[in-house]
Amino acid sequence: xxxCLLVVVGLLFxxxxxxxxxxxxxxxxxxAQANPNAKIEYCxxxxxxxxxxxxxxxxxxxxxxxxxxxxxxxxxxxxxDADTSLFSHRDPNVSSLPEPVTAAIGKLLERRxxxxxxxxxxxxxxxxxxxxxxxxxxxxxxxxxxxxxxDSESTREIMHILRTTNxxxxxxxxxxxxxIIISPTRFSPSGPVFFGHAGIxxxxxxxxxxxxxxGGAWVQNFTLASWLKRFSVSNxxxxxxxxxxxxx
Amino acid sequence: xxxxxxxxxxxLLVQGCDEEENxxxxxxxxxxxxxxxxxxxxxxxxxxxxxxxxIAGSGDIQTRGNxxxxxxxxxxxENQQVFRQRFGLTDPTSDQLANWQQYNxxxxxxxxxxxxxxxxxxxxxNWLGSTWNGxxxxxxxxxxxxxxxxxxxxxxxxxxxLNMYAEGNDTGATDLWAQSDSGLSDxxxxxxxxxxxxxxxRGRSSGQVQNNFESWVGNKEFGQIYIVSRGTGWxxxxx
Numbered sequence: 001x002x003x004c005l006l007v008v009v010g011l012l013f014x015x016x017x018x019x020x021x022x023x024x025x026x027x028x029x030x031x032a033q034a035n036p037n038a039k040i041e042y043c044x045x046x047x048x049x050x051x052x053x054x055x056x057x058x059x060x061x062x063x064x065x066x067x068x069x070x071x072x073x074x075x076x077x078x079x080x081d082a083d084t085s086l087f088s089h090r091d092p093n094v095s096s097l098p099e100p101v102t103a104a105i106g107k108l109l110e111r112r113x114x115x116x117x118x119x120x121x122x123x124x125x126x127x128x129x130x131x132x133x134x135x136x137x138x139x140x141x142x143x144x145x146x147x148x149x150x151d152s153e154s155t156r157e158i159m160h161i162l163r164t165t166n167x168x169x170x171x172x173x174x175x176x177x178x179x180i181i182i183s184p185t186r187f188s189p190s191g192p193v194f195f196g197h198a199g200i201x202x203x204x205x206x207x208x209x210x211x212x213x214x215g216g217a218w219v220q221n222f223t224l225a226s227w228l229k230r231f232s233v234s235n236x237x238x239x240x241x242x243x244x245x246x247x248x
Numbered sequence: 249x250x251x252x253x254x255x256x257x258x259x260l261l262v263q264g265c266d267e268e269e270n271x272x273x274x275x276x277x278x279x280x281x282x283x284x285x286x287x288x289x290x291x292x293x294x295x296x297x298x299x300x301x302x303i304a305g306s307g308d309i310q311t312r313g314n315x316x317x318x319x320x321x322x323x324x325x326e327n328q329q330v331f332r333q334r335f336g337l338t339d340p341t342s343d344q345l346a347n348w349q350q351y352n353x354x355x356x357x358x359x360x361x362x363x364x365x366x367x368x369x370x371x372x373x374n375w376l377g378s379t380w381n382g383x384x385x386x387x388x389x390x391x392x393x394x395x396x397x398x399x400x401x402x403x404x405x406x407x408x409x410l411n412m413y414a415e416g417n418d419t420g421a422t423d424l425w426a427q428s429d430s431g432l433s434d435x436x437x438x439x440x441x442x443x444x445x446x447x448x449x450r451g452r453s454s455g456q457v458q459n460n461f462e463s464w465v466g467n468k469e470f471g472q473i474y475i476v477s478r479g480t481g482w483x484x485x486x487x
Contacts, residue, residue: 037470039462061470140300141293141296141297141300142293144296145289145292145293145296146289146293168280168282168286170282176282176286176287176290177290177291177293177294178289178290178291178292178293178294178297179290200293200294200297201294202294202297202298203294203295203298206298208297208298208300208301213409214302217302218297218300218301218302219301219302220298220301241282241286241287241290242286242289242290242293243282243283243286243289244283244285244286244288244289
């Protein structure tokens with residue numbers, strides 16, 4: 001019942017993609033300043049007790065993500081979460097947000113995707129409430145070969161998975177072909193938001209990843225040099241090589 | 249107060265970085281040497297990553313450009329269609345794109361509502377009589393302003409994010425451009441500088457035109473273009 005109420009409230013706030021007059025100026029200012037040069041799409045609001053959550057889908061060149069802003073009675077909005085995904089499909093209980101809020105976010109993003117006719121190529125792990133398909137893109141490459149799946153679109157979760165499974169951490173400056181390269185999302189509660197990204201290192205310094213400019217299609221869109229230039233300072237860059245056998 | 253808030257924000261951001269670095273113990277990930285079989289697995293993955301990749305800007309993948317130029321205002325769609333029919337232009341194939349020169353560009357818009365662009369535009373003398381249909385003014389859906397030092401006057405270009413062919417027959421208010429573009433990125437040797445797409449504002453303000461354009465393209469002042477043909481020769485050959 002509570003969940004239904006939250007969703008209904010969320011949908012009441014739902015507007016066509018783009019800015020809306022319903023957004024408090026402080027929220028509008030925060031989200032714009034936190035994501036300069038990005039396309040920002042308002043997806044809807046969620047009310048819970050005295051708090052309002054405002055959800056935005058953000059696209060900046062190759063990268064897409066989600067920003068959640070919380071505003072209380074004192075009207076001092078803060079960014080409470082931002083990443084290429086706010087969901088954990090491996091362990092739904094790890095979210096720092098109240099479960100009803102997470103569920104309402106999923107509904108708002110599903111509605112947003114249906115409305116904008118997001119047509120990501122169907123893959124083994126893509127979910128209808130996601131705005132990014134970076135993990136799905138990687139899974140479609142590595143899963144048939146290694147049997148291993150990330151099953152996540154979140155840079156933070158992918159980073160955690162790669163650090164805690166059967167991989168070898170390698171130098172970002174000289175990664176072997178086939179390594180997974182990742183730069184996790186960073187943000188501060190008052191901005192800025194630096195969305196991260198993940199992809200696969202190809203031959204001769206090429207990098208392949210799901211590209212938001214093309215609906216998440218898998219393309220060669222970076223070189224190692226352009227990746228490091230884009231992400232190293234703001235996000236950090238880490239590279240992992242999948243291992244065939246666990247180290248003894 | 250503002251300084252304190254900024255420092256606090258920076259501290260939190262830095263703390264986030266530290267948290268990542270000092271995350272929980274790595275169960276299996278390590279920094280040992282890669283074995284031959286690890287490298288072979290990587291090689292197989294790299295090959296599959298390459299063979300599964302689609303060609304950006306080709307018809308293989310869905311781009312933002314869907315052939316609807318209505319946000320450029322007026323008769324942009326109709327003008328683009330007539331322009332294509334007259335010169336035998338169709339959506340480019342991946343082979344064509346591979347043969348055309350691709351450049352990064354600062355993709356911007358201008359309209360008849362811009363304060364520095366009185367209508368007819370300040371730069372109309374630059375291109376008067378050069379439009380494909382003889383229109384003495386800019387033509388929404390086919391006119392772009394380019395830097396003639398990088399793209400010769402009258403060149404045919406293709407903008408994949410709009411799925412739009414255009415002729416570079418406007419050079420903007422050259423002095424003003426040089427001033428406002430000073431210090432901004434032209435993407436170096438692989439850059440086409442600024443590509444300014446003409447919009448007919450009609451009921452929209454200058455700012456609304458800009459917002460509409462950026463929202464449609466999905467970026468602020470970044471994009472790719474292809475130079476299909478340098479100079480005006482393509483028009484003579486195809487007319």
